[in-house]
Amino acid sequence: MTVKSTARARKKAAPAVPDTLRATGTDAQPELVQLLTPEGERVEHPDYPLTTTPEELRSLYRDLVLVRRFDGEATALQRQGELGLWASLLGQEAAQVGSGRAMRTGDYAFPTYREHGVAWCRDVDPLNLLGMFRGVNHGGWDPNEKNFHLYTIVIGAQTLHATGYAMGITKDGADDAVIAYFGDGASSQGDVNEAFTFASVYNAPVVFFCQNNQWAISEPTTTQTKIPLYRRASGFGFPGVRVDGNDVLACLAVTRWALDHARSGNGPVLIEAFTYRMGAHTTSDDPTRYRLAEETEAWKAKDPILRLRTLLEKEGLADEEFFAAVDAESEQLGLRVREGVRSMPDPDPTLIFDHVYSEPHALVDEERAEYVEYAASFEAGENH
Amino acid sequence: MAGQLSIAKALNEALRKSLENDPKTLLMGEDIGKLGGVFRITDGLQKDFGEDRVIDSPLAESGIMGTAIGLALRGYRPVVEIQFDGFVYPAFDQIVSQLAKMHARALGHVKMPVTVRIPYAGGIGAVEHHSESHEAYFAHTAGLRVVTPSNAHDAHWMLRQAIESDDPVIFLEPKRRYWDKGEVGAAADLGLHDARIVRPGTDATLIAYGPMVKVCLEAAAAAEEDGRRLEVVDLRSLSPVDFTTLEESVKRTGRAVVVHEAPVFLGMGAELAARLTERCFYHLEAPVLRVGGYYAPYPPSRVEEAFLPDLDRVLDAVDRALAY
Numbered sequence: 152m153t154v155k156s157t158a159r160a161r162k163k164a165a166p167a168v169p170d171t172l173r174a175t176g177t178d179a180q181p182e183l184v185q186l187l188t189p190e191g192e193r194v195e196h197p198d199y200p201l202t203t204t205p206e207e208l209r210s211l212y213r214d215l216v217l218v219r220r221f222d223g224e225a226t227a228l229q230r231q232g233e234l235g236l237w238a239s240l241l242g243q244e245a246a247q248v249g250s251g252r253a254m255r256t257g258d259y260a261f262p263t264y265r266e267h268g269v270a271w272c273r274d275v276d277p278l279n280l281l282g283m284f285r286g287v288n289h290g291g292w293d294p295n296e297k298n299f300h301l302y303t304i305v306i307g308a309q310t311l312h313a314t315g316y317a318m319g320i321t322k323d324g325a326d327d328a329v330i331a332y333f334g335d336g337a338s339s340q341g342d343v344n345e346a347f348t349f350a351s352v353y354n355a356p357v358v359f360f361c362q363n364n365q366w367a368i369s370e371p372t373t374t375q376t377k378i379p380l381y382r383r384a385s386g387f388g389f390p391g392v393r394v395d396g397n398d399v400l401a402c403l404a405v406t407r408w409a410l411d412h413a414r415s416g417n418g419p420v421l422i423e424a425f426t427y428r429m430g431a432h433t434t435s436d437d438p439t440r441y442r443l444a445e446e447t448e449a450w451k452a453k454d455p456i457l458r459l460r461t462l463l464e465k466e467g468l469a470d471e472e473f474f475a476a477v478d479a480e481s482e483q484l485g486l487r488v489r490e491g492v493r494s495m496p497d498p499d500p501t502l503i504f505d506h507v508y509s510e511p512h513a514l515v516d517e518e519r520a521e522y523v524e525y526a527a528s529f530e531a532g533e534n535h
Numbered sequence: 536m537a538g539q540l541s542i543a544k545a546l547n548e549a550l551r552k553s554l555e556n557d558p559k560t561l562l563m564g565e566d567i568g569k570l571g572g573v574f575r576i577t578d579g580l581q582k583d584f585g586e587d588r589v590i591d592s593p594l595a596e597s598g599i600m601g602t603a604i605g606l607a608l609r610g611y612r613p614v615v616e617i618q619f620d621g622f623v624y625p626a627f628d629q630i631v632s633q634l635a636k637m638h639a640r641a642l643g644h645v646k647m648p649v650t651v652r653i654p655y656a657g658g659i660g661a662v663e664h665h666s667e668s669h670e671a672y673f674a675h676t677a678g679l680r681v682v683t684p685s686n687a688h689d690a691h692w693m694l695r696q697a698i699e700s701d702d703p704v705i706f707l708e709p710k711r712r713y714w715d716k717g718e719v720g721a722a723a724d725l726g727l728h729d730a731r732i733v734r735p736g737t738d739a740t741l742i743a744y745g746p747m748v749k750v751c752l753e754a755a756a757a758a759e760e761d762g763r764r765l766e767v768v769d770l771r772s773l774s775p776v777d778f779t780t781l782e783e784s785v786k787r788t789g790r791a792v793v794v795h796e797a798p799v800f801l802g803m804g805a806e807l808a809a810r811l812t813e814r815c816f817y818h819l820e821a822p823v824l825r826v827g828g829y830y831a832p833y834p835p836s837r838v839e840e841a842f843l844p845d846l847d848r849v850l851d852a853v854d855r856a857l858a859y
Contacts, residue, residue: 289636293644294608301640308633311598315605322587322611341625345598352593506643507677509701513728513775515677 182379182393183425186400189453191461193400201404205468211399212463213477214248215456218268220481221277224488225267225284229434233492234284238265242397242429245455246362248272249402250330250424253410257298257327261313264302265362266332273299277484278491287498307333307340310359314346317355317413328356328414330406336367338383339375347387347419356413358406359384359421362396364428369441384421396426397455427453500526542684543713545691546576546652550614553698554584557612560698562589563599564616564652573618574654574713596622600629603649604637612648614698620655621664627672634703635678646701650694655683656746656796658711658843660836667833668797673705674774674806681773682727683707685748687717689731689771696727707773709746730777732784736766739790739856742781742807744770747794747844754849765853773803781807782814789820790856794844799827821859824852 184196222240229237240247243265251272254260260269270280275297282291283302290301303309313331320327337343338361350357363380365372372380384391390412394405402424409420427450431438438447463469504519540548553560562577562584568591571578581589592599596617603613617623623630630651637647657666674681680702684690690708697704704727725731733748734755741751748769755765768784770776785791791811793804804825811823826844834842 290640311601312605315602319609345595
């Protein structure tokens with residue numbers, strides 16, 4: 152018998168892998184928690200019940216529409232040269248609004264650079280988010296004002312900040328919880344796995360909210376994992392849940408449950424919001440080079456806004472007047488964002504030296520003085 | 536704290552005082568609890584302050600740094616122990632990209648009062664990754680403060696000052712000097728970032744920090760036998776550098792030799808030599824010379840003595856400086 156045929160024989164004899172273990176990160180079923188189908192039907196889930204008033208449903212619809220409008224406006228502004236870059240959330244509105252609206256005032260969110268919808272729910276002025284992308288600052292807002300941390304660009308680094316913050320909540324004996332946002336690509340990072348370990352062993356009240364949008368720039372989720380991402384949690388000793396990330400009601404219910412679980416002293420939870428990035432990774436990206444148009448088309452049918460609108464219309468929970476009012480508000484938001492970005496002043500160059508340290512630092516002081524003198528020499532020249 | 540303390544004990548007392556003075560101060564690191572740290576710098580502190588304040592961390596350096604940042608955001612004042620110099624690299628992103636920049640990125644709205652203690656440099660016959668001098672990486676990163684004491688008094692008071700600072704401080708502990716004893720005074724006599732003239736002289740200035748201060752003091756004592764009076768300056772702070780003290784010294788002596796363990800190429804000595812040349816050009820009788828490690832990975836311990844500057848290499852450089 153040749154070596155080759157032995158290898159073949161061994162391969163044949165290998166035991167069958169159960170289907171449940173074969174599932175990869177791109178297979179959604181059967182674990183997906185769903186409360187609102189793509190056809191706009193309400194469904195019940197025994198573990199995550201959710202009662203909603205018509206007013207709440209309308210409010211969620213308004214959030215989704217306005218967040219998408221803000222995002223679309225920012226993409227357009229980048230195309231017009233007003234922003235250096237933009238990371239669009241198109242398609243992920245439900246994951247962000249659902250999880251964002253599940254938070255209480257004292258809870259704290261640690262975003263990546265794409266959580267514009269969560270920022271909206273935290274009442275952060277959308278124009279604040281644009282400073283970094285326009286190039287007037289590297290973050291800018293006071294994270295403690297709305298309990299929404301600065302955007303973090305190095306992938307996964309913020310999950311540790313979130314975990315440390317949550318450890319502090321435990322030490323304070325406070326009744327708050329933290330959400331750490333990250334993507335499917337970030338699940339491969341050491342920092343995310345270290346955050347899982349720290350959160351687990353210290354029982355930190357942190358909810359890890361992974362938006363699996365199927366693509367880490369050009370790499371599919373199958374490059375990051377061989378098992379569904381939510382199952383990673385079990386290896387670290389805490390629960391993992393996969394939720395339909397295009398279903399705002401399921402995202403709200405599951406995140407609310409997870410935050411309560413965490414704040415009650417039960418430790419962390421991993422939520423995998425199974426969703427799709429409809430646009431490019433950022434405005435510098437070209438998804439036509441790595442993914443098929445059919446795939447994007449298939450996800451279009453699961454659109455998070457359309458399905459909620461269908462429910463509102465079918466159940467008679469909102470009338471034409473309501474939809475028209477939301478559209479009008481959306482126009483106003485678009486105008487405010489356009490005008491706000493265009494009139495955003497460039498910072499004074501001495502910003503370079505501001506806030507490098509909180510206490511005086513001799514080298515920074517010296518270089519600031521040098522720069523100020525150098526800059527002044529040009530103004531003095533103009534007077535002659 | 537009267538009497539002679541080892542540097543290790545002086546650091547231990549500094550941590551104890553800091554824990555006593557501020558309930559928001561926390562210690563985090565690997566094996567710092569029951570074991571008291573591999574160098575016993577945290578000896579007895581978990582027993583007295585509890586597991587919530589002296590925290591044994593999982594074995595993950597990035598995790599330790601990243602969670603310390605989160606605790607600082609929540610209002611705590613973490614003091615992190617990295618077990619050995621060469622183990623800090625897995626935490627490099629958290630230190631240089633996150634910790635160093637958070638205050639600036641938030642336009643001053645948040646502070647990062649995190650102290651990172653690192654036993655550093657060689658001379659103890661350790662295996663690979665236990666003898667690194669990486670101070671230039673950290674001093675090169677704006678947003679970090681970098682300091683290193685050379686004696687028990689400074690070890691105690693500089694650590695207390697570092698912990699009280701609202702900025703992140705990389706606190707480098709010269710591990711081969713941990714057992715050197717010295718008097719610890721009742722109060723800090725210098726700011727955290729002031730250099731100290733530890734031996735006055737007139738013929739040349741030796742500039743050193745951390746473990747090399749002792750070598751330079753020995754060199755100065757030996758040189759005196761030949762009638763050469765060398766001034767020794769302990770830099771103490773690598774970011775910012777106290778150029779005022781250095782400049783005054785070099786203008787008086789006209790000659791300077793910088794001594795450190797790290798490779799000479801692009802090391803602290805390069806920066807010091809360049810600045811002193813800019814500022815003291817007309818006072819210099821010789822180029823500012825540098826003595827340090829070679830541009831090679833830190834060697835196996837059986838040959839580390841060839842790598843590390845010793846008394847003879849320092850005196851050789853002094854001879855060269857005086858020959859101009």
